[in-house]
Each structure stands twice: as C-alpha cells, then as structure tokens.
Amino acid sequence: MSDDEVDLELLAILRQHLQGVSIKDEEPETGVLADAEYVYDHGIDVAIDMRSTKRAAETIYAQMQEKSYSTSTWSSHELHPKAKDEATAAFIFTMDLLNFSFWSELPDDERFAIEYKGKRWTGYWSLVAAIQRALEEDIPITDPHYWQNEDECNLESLRHVFRSCTEEEMPLLQERLNCLRESGNVLYTKYECSVVNLISAAKGSAAQLVNILARDFDCFRDEHPFEGRKAPIRIMKRAQIFVADIWACFEGKSYGEFRDIDKITMFADYRVPQILSTLGALYIGPQIDAAIRDKKLIESGSRWEIQLRACSIWCVELIRREIQSAHPDTHVNAILIDFFLYDTMKEMEAAGKESIPHHRTRSIWY
Numbered sequence: 001m002s003d004d005e006v007d008l009e010l011l012a013i014l015r016q017h018l019q020g021v022s023i024k025d026e027e028p029e030t031g032v033l034a035d036a037e038y039v040y041d042h043g044i045d046v047a048i049d050m051r052s053t054k055r056a057a058e059t060i061y062a063q064m065q066e067k068s069y070s071t072s073t074w075s076s077h078e079l080h081p082k083a084k085d086e087a088t089a090a091f092i093f094t095m096d097l098l099n100f101s102f103w104s105e106l107p108d109d110e111r112f113a114i115e116y117k118g119k120r121w122t123g124y125w126s127l128v129a130a131i132q133r134a135l136e137e138d139i140p141i142t143d144p145h146y147w148q149n150e151d152e153c154n155l156e157s158l159r160h161v162f163r164s165c166t167e168e169e170m171p172l173l174q175e176r177l178n179c180l181r182e183s184g185n186v187l188y189t190k191y192e193c194s195v196v197n198l199i200s201a202a203k204g205s206a207a208q209l210v211n212i213l214a215r216d217f218d219c220f221r222d223e224h225p226f227e228g229r230k231a232p233i234r235i236m237k238r239a240q241i242f243v244a245d246i247w248a249c250f251e252g253k254s255y256g257e258f259r260d261i262d263k264i265t266m267f268a269d270y271r272v273p274q275i276l277s278t279l280g281a282l283y284i285g286p287q288i289d290a291a292i293r294d295k296k297l298i299e300s301g302s303r304w305e306i307q308l309r310a311c312s313i314w315c316v317e318l319i320r321r322e323i324q325s326a327h328p329d330t331h332v333n334a335i336l337i338d339f340f341l342y343d344t345m346k347e348m349e350a351a352g353k354e355s356i357p358h359h360r361t362r363s364i365w366y
C-alpha cells in the first residue's frame with residue numbers, strides 16, 4: 001500500500017473509533033461506564049461505601065425477586081402505553097425526549113401537576129399523563145411532522161398540552177419546545193420522520209443506538225467536560241433510558257430486541273443518587289451534602305454534579321456485579337436495578353419517607 005493509502009486506512013480506523021465503533025469486533029461501546037469509573041477514580045467529593053453497597057445489593061436483589069421485577073413491570077404502570085406497535089415507539093421517544101427536570105421549589109399542593117384520569121400526577125408521571133391526555137384530545141404530540149409545524153406546535157400549544165392544575169407552569173417549557181423542534185428536523189432529514197427507522201439504524205445494538213442519538217441529536221448529547229480531561233465525560237442519561245424503555249416495553253422483542261442491552265448503565269437522574277445515598281452506598285461529601293439538604297441549586301456540568309451523576313452510575317455497576325457474583329444463576333442488568341431503585345424512591349416519597357432531599361440541578365439532561 002502507498003503511504004497515502006496507509007494514511008487513508010488509518011484515518012478510517014480513527015474515525016470509526018471516534019464514533020464509538022471498535023474495529024476488531026464491530027461491537028460498539030458507549031463509553032459511559034468507563035467515564036463513570038474515571039470520575040469515581042479522579043473525583044474527591046463523592047465516594048462509594050463498599051460495605052453498604054454489598055448490603056444494598058442483597059436488599060435490592062431480595063426485593064426484586066419478591067416483586068418478580070422484570071421487563072413486564074414497565075407496561076404494568078397505569079400510564080405507560082400498552083400496545084406493542086410503532087405508535088408506542090413514537091410515544092416512548094417523545095417521552096424520553098422530554099424526560100427531564102420536573103422538580104419544583106413549591107409545596108406539593110402548589111407544584112406543577114397534571115390532572116388526568118381523575119388523579120393529580122407530578123414529576124415524571126406528569127409528563128406521561130400530559131402526553132396521554134394530548135393524544136386523547138387529538139393533538140399529535142408524538143408526531144415529528146407536528147413538531148416541525150411552527151403554526152401548530154409552539155409555546156402556546158405546548159402550554160396547553162402541559163397545562164397544570166396549579167398556578168405553576170411545567171419547568172423549561174421553551175427548552176422542551178426546542179428539543180421537539182430539533183428532533184423533528186433530524187427525524188425528517190435522516191429517518192423519514194420515523195422513530196422506528198431510527199431504532200433500526202442501530203441494527204440491534206443498544207450501544208450503537210445510544211451513539212446514534214448522541215451523534216445526530218444535540219438534545220440527547222449528555223456529555224460534559226470534567227477537570228481538564230481532554231474528552232468530555234459521557235453520561236447519556238436520556239439516550240440510554242430511551243433504549244431501556246423501548247427494550248422493557250417490547251420485552252426484548254420486536255423493536256426492543258438488542259443483543260447488547262446489558263451495556264446500558266443506570267440513568268443518572270436526581271432520584272437514584274438520592275436512594276443510593278439513603279442506602280449508604282453513595283457517600284456524599286459534607287459540602288455537597290449540606291448543599292443538597294439546604295436545597296441549594298447545584299449547577300449543571302459543575303464538578304459536584306458530574307461526580308454525583310457519574311459515581312451513581314459506578315455505584316449501580318458495583319451493585320450489579322455484587323448481585324451477579326452472589327447469584328450467578330440469575331441475570332439482572334443495570335436497567336432493571338435502576339428502574340427498581342427509581343420506583344422504590346417514589347414509593348418512599350409517596351409514603352413521606354424521604355430522609356434526604358434529591359439534589360437540585362435544572363437542565364435538559366435529566
């Protein structure tokens with residue numbers, strides 16, 4: 001080969017690596033877990049207590065067994081779509097495009113809430129309720145064509161879709177409109193306005209689907225600089241939870257069939273770090289702990305916030321390894337552990353048993 005041909009070959013290999021596709025076995029990686037371990041090894045404000053992590057692993061495993069926690073738990077939630085079809089895939093994409101920042105400074109009876117099916121829904125469930133309600137009102141909120149139509153889909157119509165039964169508006173409404181507009185444009189230009197085409201582009205790889213979302217959609221690219229490291233820390237929370245929700249909803253079949261689903265990590269939100277800390281598995285240093293207890297805003301992308309998120313990902317990975325080694329005959333992945341921890345934290349919240357608040361960061365990433 002001439003020198004030029006060698007250079008071109010090397011360039012192609014480098015480009016593939018940069019897109020997260022490794023040459024040797026064509027099996028892509030997301031890089032999220034490696035980056036989580038990097039932050040854990042290099043940060044000084046958040047640590048993991050091994051003894052509590054081991055204990056938490058046992059408790060989590062026992063309760064997951066008791067509740068026979070599986071992919072089918074996803075569809076058992078009252079508001080989640082039940083049909084296993086393309087419309088549900090579009091529903092889940094819309095949901096995870098907007099699945100961020102529901103927390104409020106106001107007391108429970110004044111905070112943003114959606115009234116639907118005779119109940120008052122807050123947090124994540126307010127999003128799901130609003131989408132269900134819009135569809136029942138014949139508003140095509142899950143249709144990428146609608147997202148691009150500025151006459152029909154705009155701040156005013158979004159205020160209607162997400163109208164609250166209290167005085168407080170849904171947080172970051174303009175940012176949510178921006179996410180819809182950008183995604184509508186990308187789906188139109190690259191995937192014939194079809195979420196199913198987007199899923200198919202990953203050719204059955206969960207990691208590749210995360211990488212495609214990060215590559216094509218600015219609003220999914222949840223990566224942040226950390227302490228002078230050259231490459232940003234990849235967290236990819238909404239990209240990963242989208243893949244996980246599709247996998248769980250379709251129970252690993254049809255659009256939910258991914259050969260490498262176990263490469264998906266915990267989703268670094270503001271609820272799972274809260275329960276990991278409550279369990280004693282995550283040790284949050286005194287300065288951050290004080291800020292959380294005082295409900296102080298922790299800035300998106302700050303050193304503290306990146307450590308909270310990345311160390312939570314690493315902590316759930318250690319819990320997963322602990323469960324796997326103690327119970328080699330069962331198969332549990334970070335997704336189901338995460339779903340279980342989120343749902344358990346919500347049950348604790350509903351029962352008024354939150355011992356420490358969740359951290360307050362306002363961003364479109366979670």
Ligand SMILES: Nc1nc2c(c(CN[C@H]3C=C[C@H](O)[C@@H]3O)cn2[C@@H]2O[C@H](COP(=O)(O)O)[C@@H](O)[C@H]2O)c(=O)[nH]1
Pocket residue numbers: 073074077099100101102103122123124125266267268269270271272338339340342343366
């Ligand atoms: N790590 C993780 N984060 C999750 C979820 C979910 C809901 N997933 C459903 C699907 C399967 C599960 O069984 C759940 O039923 C929402 N969130 C995040 O939490 C925050 C909302 O909190 P709050 O305002 O209190 O509702 C916000 O950042 C949102 O993005 C999860 O599962 N894992």
